[in-house]
Amino acid sequence: MAQLKGASEDVVIAKLQPLIRGWTNYHNGTVAKETFNNLNEYVRWKLVRWCLRRYPKNKSWEWIKAKHFGKFCPGREDNHVFGRKDNYLDKAQWTNITRHVLVTHNYSKDDPELQEYWKKRQEKNGKKAAEGALSKGRNKIALRQKYTCPYCGQPLGEYNNVHLHHIIPRENGGKDEAGNLVYVHEDCHRTIHALGASNPEIQEKLYRAIKTRPRNRKKSQKVQTRLSKD
Template identity: 35%
Template sequence: MILPWFLSKVSDELKRYRMAPAWQVVMRLNPMIRGWANYHRHGVSSQTFSYVDHRLWHMLWRWAKRRHSNKPKRWIAQKYFGQQQGRKWVFFGTPPDGKTLFLVQANQTAIKRHAKIRSEANPYDPQHEQYFEKRQLERLKENRLWTSKLKLIWEKQQRRCPLCGEPFRDNDDWDLHHILYRTRGGGDESTNLVMLHPNCHRQYHAKTDSKEAGVYVK
């Protein structure tokens, strides 16, 4: 099972780092927790994340007690567990630069369910192009690897919507549009993508979908 495997891996890491300072433990565990939680946030419940956090806390408490078997519990709690943004009993460590590092929690990761594709949606039908663009955009906004590509598209357009000519403001929403529709062989390369205001995007599809798909944005 996935959950026992992950907890076993964390336990092995704590054994490897049994003599390391707390901040190194935090630096080692944080990427593991974030990676596991982000990977499984589509299929697990918030209760599962809370259970993982509960188990991790007990592992770290035992780790700290083994390090200081002759110290009272209050001393251990004050040395290794603190408060952060309303969270209590958060494991922490302080590296040489003096900036305290806190352990992340799995339940800080938002649960994100996969949205089912509409049964009538056809990826080869130009009339459904905008629907699949919207689904793709939701995934891209969560994918940090797309940040540089989106920034390139944004700057190429001089930070303006190419349809209305108005600039994108900080609080504006935007859509991603394929210049040459994917139904006509268009790809996801930056040269085939433009950022549009949602209303401009809807108006564009309303005009072109009834005529010919893949009309280039001027």
């Protein structure tokens, strides 16, 4: 961070992101959760110092914090993420610990009785590959879908050929929130928009994949629901 005192926010993220993501992905098979939390606190302390150096003393910390920290990660309810919505810094503590399980010496891929075992192992390895390819918040969205495109039902595959789709389009009031976001293949995304992204049947299909519904009830409806329970 010493070399980044005068750098822009984008440069800081570009320098730190691969270091944090690479280091945590490499060590996520060890007992490292406490270390990840400590690393996160250290990085946050450094970022706060970087922020304070950039502005004159008449700028309050609340003003600086509102400018550089917020709920920018679409898959997480975290209000202290550094950056902005289109470019933010991952936190080390978001990395899940995933134990590596060795293959038993006599477990052959050619054994027909072990096909289910190898299928589950392949799925697990695919999940770990996705965690390394996606930011932590976006991986949470993909995990909720079980790494499958909800439109065609096929695995998402390479993450350079997928699109983070708004189920309710932004022009119709859809928000950049986890409950309104889903990964689809680029081809599926084009098909969805060709048929109409506001099509209720398509939206229902995508919502079934993530098992959420938009909360648009009016206040009177909420009161009636509470009274009926009483």
